[in-house]
C-alpha cells in the first residue's frame with residue numbers, strides 16, 4: 001500500500017480529465033492503483049514535479065517499508081521447518097525448496113530465500129505466498145463460499161475490490177467468450193456446477209488451500225451481465241483482507257493482460 005489514507009486522497013490531486021496517458025482508463029482507476037502501491041504518482045504526466053516530489057517521498061518511503069516487510073517475511077519463512085511446512089500447506093519439498101502449486105504452476109522458495117519458479121514472480125503473488133506459508137493451519141477448505149465483504153476488514157475495502165477485481169473480470173468475460181474455458185485450461189482450474197444461479201462457475205487455486213470461485217451471469221433480456229468472486233469461508237485463517245485483495249486484483253489484472261494478448265479490445269470504462 002502507498003502512504004495515502006485512501007484512493008480519494010490521490011484522486012483529489014488529479015485533473016480528472018481521464019486522458020489515459022498514465023495507462024489507466026480513468027483518473028479514479030489511477031488513484032486506486034497509486035493507493036495500492038501499484039503505480040507511482042509520477043506516472044501521471046499532468047502532475048507537476050513539486051507535487052510528485054512532495055507525495056513521491058511518501059510513496060518511496062512506503063516502498064522501502066514494503067521491501068523491509070518482505071525481507072522480514074522471507075526471514076521468517078527461512079526459519080520454518082521445510083518438511084513440516086510442505087506437509088502442512090499442501091505443498092512439496094523439491095531439492096530443499098518448499099514448492100506450492102500456484103494457479104497450477106510450481107512456485108517455491110529455497111533455503112536461501114530465493115524464489116524458484118518458471119512463472120513470472122508477480123508482486124501480487126509473493127506476499128500472499130509467504131503469508132500462507134507462515135499462517136496456513138493445515139485445515140482443508142470448508143466448501144462454504146463467502147464474498148470479499150464478509151472477510152474481516154473486507155467491508156470497507158469492498159467498493160475498491162469490486163472496481164479492481166470484479167468489474168475488471170466482468171469486462172474481460174463480456175469481451176472474451178472463451179475466457180472461462182481458457183483459464184481453466186491455462187491455470188489448472190475447474191468448472192463446477194453453477195452456484196448461486198450463475199451461468200458459469202469456475203474454481204481456481206492461487207494457493208493450494210485457498211480456492212477462489214468466479215461466478216458469471218451472462219447478459220440477458222436487457223439485463224447487464226454480473227460477476228462475483230467468492231472465497232472459502234476458511235480464507236481468513238490463511239490470509240488477511242489485504243492479501244486477499246492483492247490476489248483478487250492480481251488475478252483480474254492477469255486476465256486483462258491475457259485478453260489483450262489474445263487480441264481482444266476491452267471497452268473503455
Ligand code: SF4
Nearest residue numbers: 018019020022027044
Ligand atoms: S494521466 Fe493523469 S489525468 Fe490522465 S487519466 Fe491518468 S491520472 Fe488522469
